[in-house]
Amino acid sequence: MKSIRDLKIVSTDEIAQGIFALVLERHPDFGDLKPGQFFNLALKSRELPLLKRPISLSTWDDQTMTFVIRKVGKGTELLCAAKPGEWVSAVGPLGNGFDLAQTPSAATLLGGGIGTAPLLALAEALSAAGTKVNVYLGYLNEPYLIEAFKAVADGLFIATMEPVEGFYHGNVVEYWMNQESGVTQRHVYSCGPDAMLHMVQLSLKSRGQKGHLLTEERMACGIGACLTCAKPIEQDGEVHMLRTCIEGPVFKAEEVVFNANE
Numbered sequence: 001m002k003s004i005r006d007l008k009i010v011s012t013d014e015i016a017q018g019i020f021a022l023v024l025e026r027h028p029d030f031g032d033l034k035p036g037q038f039f040n041l042a043l044k045s046r047e048l049p050l051l052k053r054p055i056s057l058s059t060w061d062d063q064t065m066t067f068v069i070r071k072v073g074k075g076t077e078l079l080c081a082a083k084p085g086e087w088v089s090a091v092g093p094l095g096n097g098f099d100l101a102q103t104p105s106a107a108t109l110l111g112g113g114i115g116t117a118p119l120l121a122l123a124e125a126l127s128a129a130g131t132k133v134n135v136y137l138g139y140l141n142e143p144y145l146i147e148a149f150k151a152v153a154d155g156l157f158i159a160t161m162e163p164v165e166g167f168y169h170g171n172v173v174e175y176w177m178n179q180e181s182g183v184t185q186r187h188v189y190s191c192g193p194d195a196m197l198h199m200v201q202l203s204l205k206s207r208g209q210k211g212h213l214l215t216e217e218r219m220a221c222g223i224g225a226c227l228t229c230a231k232p233i234e235q236d237g238e239v240h241m242l243r244t245c246i247e248g249p250v251f252k253a254e255e256v257v258f259n260a261n262e
Helices: 074-081 119-128 146-150 172-179 194-207
Strands: 003-016 019-025 038-043 053-060 064-070 087-094 106-112 132-139 155-160 187-191 211-214 230-235 238-243 250-252
Touching (some): 003 064, 019 087, 038 074, 106 172, 119 132, 119 146, 132 146, 132 172, 155 172, 187 194
Parallel strands (some): 106 187
Antiparallel strands (some): 038 087
16 A cells, blocks of 8 residues: 655665665555565655655565665665664555566566566565576676575576676576576566666567566656656557556566667
8 A cells, every 4th residue: 555654774784885775664554565566765864855766675574674775876875874763754665566466387587787676575476476486687796685586596597797706707688598598488577777678578579488577767756647757668559658657667578668769
């Protein structure tokens, strides 16, 4: 249930360079949560930016919610520097999230950069439902959340764009395509930058494979009023500008229109 609440910070830890895990107390008014949903967050201080920042849920339990944040501007800088006991203003849960009413027997999760974080809750939910889960995670040079994914994945594959001992050196999508060449029955879920998601989409199409994409888009209000996050989505042969914060951020892989302005 969408609500606006002030949440106490439990902990803030830097888990990789410029990447922070923010743990907040969970309020009962938020109700049931779904992997792929997000919250608009802002530190309650006099330096508060005008707009809250949309941050995807990474994982949660009965008492807390964890958000993994990349420090890239003033709003995220304040959140990442916050201390336990301080308060965060939170609006959510927002977005449609992944529909897990019917779960596949086998799934492959593909995450790139900060897009790896929202897939943790998805991996947990699928594993709990009995799905065999392979997880492919791509980073620049410093993997994170590895132990958490190991706990729920049947297979975990790590790629880094810069050489790192012990990990595949190269593009995570190419790694997946090589590892699961000819395997088309697994449902694919992916989150990452548009260039990566487009590559996943093209690969799925060539393989006749189904999947869902958790998309990223700039947002302002997060509640569907400003249309800042409108994204071209093709449904029933027509392209519609759908709001990532309401109709998304999760879409069927074949529906997302990339390079719409080219």
